[in-house]
Amino acid sequence: MNRPELRLVLATSLDGRLAPPEGGAAHLGGQGDRRALEEALAWADGCLIGAETLRRHGSTCLIRAADLLAQRLAAGRSPQPAALVLSRTGQLPAELPFFQQPLERWLLVPPGLEIPANGQFQRHWPLGPWPDLWAGCWQAGLERLVVLGGAQVASQLLAGHWIDELQLTLCPSLLGGPHGWIPWHGGEAFGGSSWRLVEHRPLGGEELLLRYRRA
Numbered sequence: 001m002n003r004p005e006l007r008l009v010l011a012t013s014l015d016g017r018l019a020p021p022e023g024g025a026a027h028l029g030g031q032g033d034r035r036a037l038e039e040a041l042a043w044a045d046g047c048l049i050g051a052e053t054l055r056r057h058g059s060t061c062l063i064r065a066a067d068l069l070a071q072r073l074a075a076g077r078s079p080q081p082a083a084l085v086l087s088r089t090g091q092l093p094a095e096l097p098f099f100q101q102p103l104e105r106w107l108l109v110p111p112g113l114e115i116p117a118n119g120q121f122q123r124h125w126p127l128g129p130w131p132d133l134w135a136g137c138w139q140a141g142l143e144r145l146v147v148l149g150g151a152q153v154a155s156q157l158l159a160g161h162w163i164d165e166l167q168l169t170l171c172p173s174l175l176g177g178p179h180g181w182i183p184w185h186g187g188e189a190f191g192g193s194s195w196r197l198v199e200h201r202p203l204g205g206e207e208l209l210l211r212y213r214r215a
Contacts, residue, residue: 015176017181032204035203038063046083048146049084049086049149054098082104082142088110108125147163166210171206
């Protein structure tokens with residue numbers, strides 16, 4: 001089956017946490033991590049993000065670096081990858097800054113769910129089995145996807161062996177608590193999958209980029 005290549009991109013604490021014990025934003029990642037994230041977005045045709053993560057942050061990440069924007073335009077691509085939002089309800093606050101961001105928005109919801117025709121999203125797709133979604137993405141020209149979260153989405157995709165590459169920024173902090181980048185209570189099994197290191201580099205500010213491909 002032809003399907004997109006998926007790269008999971010995360011910034012984590014040294015103990016693998018995305019948020020402090022009480023929840024909320026951890027403010028992980030500095031300028032070097034931001035550059036690495038934008039490089040991943042420049043590589044991608046679309047970015048996959050869970051609705052709860054979008055509600056929490058209000059917006060998605062955009063490419064700002066002039067050289068990365070120029071590369072995409074020179075290749076005949078849109079300045080920003082499309083944002084694919086996964087939602088069980090299809091309900092997102094209209095005041096989110098996300099809806100003013102200069103990108104194409106696609107909404108993925110369970111089949112049969114009535115979606116208000118408010119023009120917030122350019123496309124609506126049924127959110128069925130993962131293979132059906134990947135086939136639809138491929139047919140729509142999305143050959144490379146960045147997965148930006150949340151943790152539940154990442155856990156499901158890892159358990160299904162759909163993630164081809166991990167891009168992790170290790171940040172110099174210890175947070176503790178339950179908010180790991182793979183939910184400890186998710187009950188997902190990963191089948192002992194192994195990974196091959198393909199890139200590692202310092203990003204400045206005591207941060208380290210690690211990029212692994214599925215072995």
